[in-house]
Amino acid sequence: MVSENAAKLAVLIDADNTRPRITDGLLAEVAKYGTAHVKRAYGDWTGTSLKGWKDHLLAQSIQPIQQFAYTVGKNATDAAMVIDAMDLLYTGRFDGFCIVSSDSDFTRLAARIRESGLTVYGFGERKTPKPFVSACDKFVYIENLPYADRAAAPADETPVPTEPSSAAALMADPGLLNQLRNAVEAASDEDGWANLANVGYIVIKQRPDFDSRNYGYPKLSELMAAIELFELDRRSPGDGKPGVVYARERRRQP
Structure with a gap:
């Protein structure tokens, strides 16, 4: 591949x-x-x-x-x-x-x-x-x-959000919440943690136009942190390699 x-x-x-x-x-x-x-x-x-x-x-x-x-x-x-x-x-x-x-x-x-x-x-x-x-x-x-x-930019062009969507606005979008929840569940391990790269991959497979920038956030991790339904954990593999972000629903937390 x-x-x-x-x-x-x-x-x-x-x-x-x-x-x-x-x-x-x-x-x-x-x-x-x-x-x-x-x-x-x-x-x-x-x-x-x-x-x-x-x-x-x-x-x-x-x-x-x-x-x-x-x-x-x-x-x-x-x-x-x-x-x-x-x-x-x-x-x-x-x-x-x-x-x-x-x-x-x-x-x-x-x-x-x-x-x-x-x-x-x-x-x-x-x-x-x-x-x-x-x-x-x-x-x-x-x-x-x-x-x-x-x-x-022409007046008829839809502008990119200059300010990130608020937590309240994101929470009021059931389609977004369900997609992210389902993707986290599908990619999660036994403890409920899911590699965020896999979460994004699953969501895009279901919805090709999904993009955190649609909501004013440059990265998926920033979007999910703003929603406040998920907790994030950045794990470093060592050897100078960049950290990997994992996510899980807060309700799973003991």
């Missing part, structure tokens, strides 16, 4: 459907899951609608793929991305794909890639239809990604 950091990834960007200023944050996020061996952005580069992409393409060595808009109202970019994705899939050189779009037209593509045993990471705005989100192994909302000038 290939570790995430060693995974070879293909990053395919629907430039018609993605804002260029998130590129730096996007690729930083992709680097958490592996190395981007292919970086392509698709659109009609002969028009003016994509002119903001030029500097970002050059800075991040992203290859622009030209796709003419043959018919008004029809998105030829989607078809070009799907064809390229399948070509890359059949090479057998990749461990996963990153599909960057808020368009539900890529739902079947994501499912097909997963059927081949590869991991699919989706990136899109919060408006992304749920079928596409669910078709991915993990889905990241681009509103959670950092970019240089948030002050210039």
